[in-house]
Amino acid sequence: MEQVLMAVATILVGVFGCVLYFYLSNQVLDAIFPGRGPNAGRNINTASAIRPWLFMGPAILLLSVYLVYPVFNSLWLSFHDATGDNFVGVDNYVWLFGDEKFLESFRNNMMWLVVVPAASTGFGLLAAALTDRIRWGNFAKSLIFMPMAISFVGASVIWKFIYDYRGEGVTEIGLLNAIAVALSGVAKGWITIEPLNSFLLMVVLIWIQTGFAMVILSAALRGIPEETIEAAVIDGASPLQIFFRIKVPQIWGTIAVVWTTITILVLKVFDIVLAMTNGQWGTQVLANLMFDWMFRGSDSGRASTVALVIMVLVTPIMIWNIRNARREMQ
Amino acid sequence: MDSIAGTRSQLVWVVNISVIFLVVLWIVPTGGLLVSSFRDRDQIAVSGWWTSMLSSEANVRIRSEAPDTQVDENGIYVISGNVFGDESGEVIAFGTSSRAPTAYLPGEHGEMSKGRTMVVEANGDYRIESPEPHSGSRGSRIFFRTIEPPRFTLENYEKVIFAERLGQSFLNTFAVTIPATVIPILVAAFAAYALAWMEFPGRAILIAAVVGLLVVPLQLAFIPLLKLHNSIGIGKEYLGIWLAHTGFGLPLAIYLLRNYIAGLPREIIESARVDGATDFDIFRRIVLPLSFPALASFAIFQFLWVWNDLLVATVFLGNNEQQLVMTGRLRELLGSRGGDWEILAASAFVSIAVPLVVFFSLQRFLVRGLLSGSVKGG
Numbered sequence: 119m120e121q122v123l124m125a126v127a128t129i130l131v132g133v134f135g136c137v138l139y140f141y142l143s144n145q146v147l148d149a150i151f152p153g154r155g156p157n158a159g160r161n162i163n164t165a166s167a168i169r170p171w172l173f174m175g176p177a178i179l180l181l182s183v184y185l186v187y188p189v190f191n192s193l194w195l196s197f198h199d200a201t202g203d204n205f206v207g208v209d210n211y212v213w214l215f216g217d218e219k220f221l222e223s224f225r226n227n228m229m230w231l232v233v234v235p236a237a238s239t240g241f242g243l244l245a246a247a248l249t250d251r252i253r254w255g256n257f258a259k260s261l262i263f264m265p266m267a268i269s270f271v272g273a274s275v276i277w278k279f280i281y282d283y284r285g286e287g288v289t290e291i292g293l294l295n296a297i298a299v300a301l302s303g304v305a306k307g308w309i310t311i312e313p314l315n316s317f318l319l320m321v322v323l324i325w326i327q328t329g330f331a332m333v334i335l336s337a338a339l340r341g342i343p344e345e346t347i348e349a350a351v352i353d354g355a356s357p358l359q360i361f362f363r364i365k366v367p368q369i370w371g372t373i374a375v376v377w378t379t380i381t382i383l384v385l386k387v388f389d390i391v392l393a394m395t396n397g398q399w400g401t402q403v404l405a406n407l408m409f410d411w412m413f414r415g416s417d418s419g420r421a422s423t424v425a426l427v428i429m430v431l432v433t434p435i436m437i438w439n440i441r442n443a444r445r446e447m448q
Numbered sequence: 449m450d451s452i453a454g455t456r457s458q459l460v461w462v463v464n465i466s467v468i469f470l471v472v473l474w475i476v477p478t479g480g481l482l483v484s485s486f487r488d489r490d491q492i493a494v495s496g497w498w499t500s501m502l503s504s505e506a507n508v509r510i511r512s513e514a515p516d517t518q519v520d521e522n523g524i525y526v527i528s529g530n531v532f533g534d535e536s537g538e539v540i541a542f543g544t545s546s547r548a549p550t551a552y553l554p555g556e557h558g559e560m561s562k563g564r565t566m567v568v569e570a571n572g573d574y575r576i577e578s579p580e581p582h583s584g585s586r587g588s589r590i591f592f593r594t595i596e597p598p599r600f601t602l603e604n605y606e607k608v609i610f611a612e613r614l615g616q617s618f619l620n621t622f623a624v625t626i627p628a629t630v631i632p633i634l635v636a637a638f639a640a641y642a643l644a645w646m647e648f649p650g651r652a653i654l655i656a657a658v659v660g661l662l663v664v665p666l667q668l669a670f671i672p673l674l675k676l677h678n679s680i681g682i683g684k685e686y687l688g689i690w691l692a693h694t695g696f697g698l699p700l701a702i703y704l705l706r707n708y709i710a711g712l713p714r715e716i717i718e719s720a721r722v723d724g725a726t727d728f729d730i731f732r733r734i735v736l737p738l739s740f741p742a743l744a745s746f747a748i749f750q751f752l753w754v755w756n757d758l759l760v761a762t763v764f765l766g767n768n769e770q771q772l773v774m775t776g777r778l779r780e781l782l783g784s785r786g787g788d789w790e791i792l793a794a795s796a797f798v799s800i801a802v803p804l805v806v807f808f809s810l811q812r813f814l815v816r817g818l819l820s821g822s823v824k825g826g
Contacts (some may be wrong), residue, residue: 124560128690134632151596169646176635184673184695185664185692185696192668192671194800244471264478267807268804269756270756270758271779275793275795276477290496329474345579357459388667388758393778409759418675422668425665426668436663439660439817
């Protein structure tokens with residue numbers, strides 16, 4: 119209870135403080151450069167040159183400290199040893215590319231990278247196309263969208279229950295094993311079977327992300343001009359042809375955005391692996407490896423190096439996003 | 449025309465059935481755990497949740513009445529009673545030892561040590577007979593197999609909220625989430641307004657920087673920030689995690705809000721300027737009220753993200769009683785109570801209840817936020 123009271127107090131202090139900062143800084147600015155008197159014109163110009171920076175001040179400060187500074191500091195740390203005190207050159211990078219666990223994580227991340235965005239976007243497109251054609255489509259959509267609200271840990275519990283294995287000669291209570299027993303009579307410890315287990319973990323993320331893809335793609339599908347579809351119908355195109363030849367090509371841009379958004383998420387996937395296998399049985403991924411080196415290994419050099427690998431993988435998408443944003447603004 | 453109409457209605461059927469299939473596929477995982485969270489602990493362990501509506505067979509172990517209730521019937525000492533106590537039920541089989549808990553059918557004589565015998569009838573009545581007086585203070589163990597009707601209970605929830613301390617974690621999560629949702633909104637709204645409607649050199653670069661920062665992996669930030677927080681004394685404090693979540697949430701907040709605010713009609717803002725309103729007034733009186741939908745979208749995003757976050761909380765908060773959030777608690781339970789599905793299921797649902805309520809009641813804003821964030825980018 120104490121924490122909640124503290125939280126409420128913080129909100130009041132924080133919000134009040136923010137408002138006060140913005141209000142007072144504006145007042146001060148107006149007092150120093152009054153918009154009347156002999157220098158009114160020049161004052162107004164000076165004030166309006168400074169004002170944007172007052173508005174953006176707290177944001178720029180927070181962004182610099184919490185996102186920009188760490189990038190450079192991590193770079194620095196990656197050339198230092200476990201404690202961050204001694205310079206070790208490229209030792210961490212040499213270690214990285216010879217490390218069995220890292221190579222496994224990298225391979226797994228690449229697999230995730232191919233499977234999850236493709237499957238989520240594919241299922242999302244399918245769900246969007248289908249639900250747009252039926253009367254209870256919105257209801258269906260919100261059920262498929264629902265896993266988005268569930269935490270990765272919660273989702274891990276949900277799916278771990280499905281993959282549950284009780285051992286031989288015991289009634290299986292996991293759905294997957296119940297189906298396996300019904301079909302082939304043999305239950306298995308699915309989560310420990312390589313490389314199948316990685317795919318079972320991917321299913322969890324696909325299950326979560328399909329709703330996201332569906333919502334965005336469905337909006338894009340609705341935005342397609344009616345005339346193009348009508349023209350195709352008049353020309354005698356079948357529904358499948360209309361979908362693949364007329365609709366999909368017109369929403370490539372949105373598909374790309376969905377794909378890249380999920381890709382970024384996949385590169386950072388962590389909670390699911392941590393909660394379900396903790397990287398055992400050949401399921402390790404980069405984000406969890408980094409976490410391992412940070413907490414269990416207490417090696418800031420190696421952990422930073424692994425984190426930088428994730429950063430490097432994200433960079434192409436970052437540049438692509440920036441170029442898109444700039445093009446859009448012009 | 450008939451054939452066209454025919455294929456059309458066929459198509460509708462195919463579409464409907466496919467959607468039903470998809471929806472079932474998507475809700476069965478959650479549904480299974482939800483049903484399990486209300487099931488009796490013993491039943492979860494012996495039967496799948498899909499059988500929860502049916503009666504199940506279960507092995508039960510009880511102790512007979514204590515020896516001091518024995519009756520001397522012509523030199524044979526008898527302890528008797530009913531395995532179901534005051535309730536009723538049906539015994540399918542019974543046994544006298546844990547090695548063979550279902551060795552005998554109802555009505556048969558089960559052998560025990562010291563020449564004693566046990567009989568359990570189908571209705572649960574039992575008799576333990578002995579040529580010598582029964583000794584000891586406790587009754588003998590009786591094993592039996594019975595058919596149990598489906599049982600649903602709220603006990604699991606009671607247990608996790610109080611005994612497993614999930615209630616405390618619930619409060620901790622609130623304490624993390626509320627400030628971490630509210631503070632970035634204000635900071636971002638001012639910055640978004642400046643980036644959308646104020647002219648200054650470097651604006652385009654700042655916007656590009658915000659877009660770039662959107663994808664910076666948080667993993668990169670942990671070690672430097674943890675060191676920083678430790679050095680200024682907020683290493684494992686609530687203040688630290690509030691600031692961290694604020695910093696991490698800002699790029700999306702600024703990006704979403706700027707997109708929205710830049711789309712507000714130019715005439716309104718220009719005419720206010722002409723009337724002599726300062727930027728602060730314009731922001732407060734015009735932009736803020738008009739941006740409500742975008743503010744709501746971001747608030748929901750941030751709320752869900754912070755509530756569901758495990759990583760940031762693990763790094764910036766301790767795992768003591770006063771700080772462990774629900775995702776952290778859930779992860780701990782997965783490790784320590786791995787096979788106790790009644791605990792895990794109920795805990796999972798306590799932790800996802802709030803996000804689900806937010807999700808279903810405010811879905812409109814969530815969808816709108818997603819669309820303004822992504823479709824435009826294409």
